[in-house]
Amino acid sequence: MGAQLRVYKRRIKSVTATKKITKAMEMIAASRIVKAQRQVTASTPYATELTRAVTAVATGSNTKHPLTTEVEAPVRAAVLLITSDRGLAGGYSSNAIKAAERLTERLRSEGKEVDTYIVGRKGVAYYGFRERKVTDSWTGFTDSPTYADAKKVAGPLIEAVQRDTADGGVDELHIVFTEFFSMLTQTPVENRLLPLSLADTAEEGDDDKADSAKKDEILPLFDFEPSAEDVLDALLPRYVESRIYNALLQAAASKHAATRRAMKSATDNAGDLIKSLSRLANAARQAEITQEISEIVGGSSALADATAGSEK
Amino acid sequence: MAAELHVELVAADRSVWSGEATLVVARTTSGDIGVMPGHQPLLGVLESGPVTIRTTDGGTVVAAVHGGFLSFADNKLSLLAEIAELADEIDAQRAERALERAKSDDDDAAERRADVRLRAVAVR
Numbered sequence: 001m002g003a004q005l006r007v008y009k010r011r012i013k014s015v016t017a018t019k020k021i022t023k024a025m026e027m028i029a030a031s032r033i034v035k036a037q038r039q040v041t042a043s044t045p046y047a048t049e050l051t052r053a054v055t056a057v058a059t060g061s062n063t064k065h066p067l068t069t070e071v072e073a074p075v076r077a078a079v080l081l082i083t084s085d086r087g088l089a090g091g092y093s094s095n096a097i098k099a100a101e102r103l104t105e106r107l108r109s110e111g112k113e114v115d116t117y118i119v120g121r122k123g124v125a126y127y128g129f130r131e132r133k134v135t136d137s138w139t140g141f142t143d144s145p146t147y148a149d150a151k152k153v154a155g156p157l158i159e160a161v162q163r164d165t166a167d168g169g170v171d172e173l174h175i176v177f178t179e180f181f182s183m184l185t186q187t188p189v190e191n192r193l194l195p196l197s198l199a200d201t202a203e204e205g206d207d208d209k210a211d212s213a214k215k216d217e218i219l220p221l222f223d224f225e226p227s228a229e230d231v232l233d234a235l236l237p238r239y240v241e242s243r244i245y246n247a248l249l250q251a252a253a254s255k256h257a258a259t260r261r262a263m264k265s266a267t268d269n270a271g272d273l274i275k276s277l278s279r280l281a282n283a284a285r286q287a288e289i290t291q292e293i294s295e296i297v298g299g300s301s302a303l304a305d306a307t308a309g310s311e312k
Numbered sequence: 313m314a315a316e317l318h319v320e321l322v323a324a325d326r327s328v329w330s331g332e333a334t335l336v337v338a339r340t341t342s343g344d345i346g347v348m349p350g351h352q353p354l355l356g357v358l359e360s361g362p363v364t365i366r367t368t369d370g371g372t373v374v375a376a377v378h379g380g381f382l383s384f385a386d387n388k389l390s391l392l393a394e395i396a397e398l399a400d401e402i403d404a405q406r407a408e409r410a411l412e413r414a415k416s417d418d419d420d421a422a423e424r425r426a427d428v429r430l431r432a433v434a435v436r
Contacts, residue, residue, distance in 0.1 A: 039325065042325055042326045042327070043324065043325055043326075045320065045322045045327045046322045046323065046324050046325075046327075046392060049320065049322055049383070049390045049392050050381075050392055052383070052390075053355060053381060053383045053390070053392070056355060056383070056385070057355060146325075147324040147325055147394060221353060222353045222354060222355045222383075222385070223352050223353060223354045223355070224354075224355050224356070225340045225341075225342055225345065225354060225355065225356030225357070225382075226340070226341055226342040226356075226357070230341070230357060231355055231356070231357055231381075234357045234381070235357075235381065238380075238381070238392075238394070241324075241394075242324065245324065
């Protein structure tokens with residue numbers, strides 16, 4: 001076998017191995033999307049009921065709670081950015097990071113200081129490399145977050161919101177994550193969790209029409225047990241936790257979908273590469289055969305000429 | 313038709329039980345409360361403990377809830393808890409073992425959780 005042919009054969013073998021790996025990763029990601037989606041659906045009843053309850057308290061009572069009332073001149077805002085722990089997901093993490101950067105920029109231009117909180121190793125690495133300050137970060141659970149993980153993330157954030165601004169507390173809480181619309185579409189979104197604006201508490205992701213319909217719905221006058229303040233005190237942390245949990249789950253589903261897509265195009269590319277490499281290998285083989293034949297023919301005719309000459 | 317109310321018992325990561333009931337008894341921070349059809353709209357903070365749901369077909373469903381909320385409006389009662397389990401799902405022996413272990417480890421949270429489970433089983 002000629003040298004050229006051997007080089008092609010070797011490259012085909014290595015690309016085939018890569019293709020097998022990316023194909024396997026694509027399959028794994030595809031099965032995980034389904035699981036993640038199921039988790040999102042399973043957590044929805046709790047989130048909707050909680051949202052309803054929060055809306056009811058916020059509209060049905062005149063309680064002034066630090067978590068629901070807007071501060072006149074907010075000085076500091078917290079931004080929670082949700083990225084993934086692992087790469088190989090196309091632009092998934094960098095898109096979320098870009099969205100967070102835009103939000104940070106906007107908040108800064110409004111004259112607020114920004115505290116950054118990060119979930120996922122990719123985001124931590126991005127900020128670490130640029131030596132930017134990160135207030136707190138969590139890694140290790142982005143693939144399949146549990147409610148306990150959401151609580152872990154929510155704890156310091158709620159604490160920061162409740163603290164006085166003078167001691168480093170924050171007035172606003174924003175969250176940036178990748179929303180899972182469908183298998184094909186995932187977009188980074190930014191939401192303000194706190195203070196609650198009542199338009200926000202109406203179903204997330206609904207269009208304006210549904211929003212106005214929601215506003216028209218008259219909520220019953222609730223009786224609070226033990227009191228409106230206590231209910232709000234207990235309700236709001238749960239609300240933040242459940243919203244963060246939902247965001248983590250959606251981000252996980254989006255990450256798997258992004259991985260699947262990235263791996264699918266990697267597999268397709270590997271297939272194309274194998275095709276063009278085997279064409280080259282075939283041409284090299286054919287050239288080799290042609291050369292051998294012409295060598296044989298040349299050799300035999302030279303031999304024939306020599307014998308003809310000696311017979312004379 | 314007997315008056316009935318719709319009950320949704322929801323945990324953070326799943327819907328635990330839903331159906332029609334005639335009476336629901338739960339413990340809020342200010343004491344036990346019984347909710348029957350047509351109750352005034354109510355929003356309360358739940359204590360960890362067993363919740364008893366009397367279903368329309370005369371059966372009883374007992375669930376252990378670990379903190380959470382109760383909200384009643386339009387004849388629909390929602391019980392929201394971070395963790396909620398039906399008494400039938402609870403393994404009493406395992407809960408007892410967990411209780412002993414929690415006691416020896418001085419783990420208050422785990423002890424409370426195991427205790428709530430055992431109380432729910434006892435009511436059943």
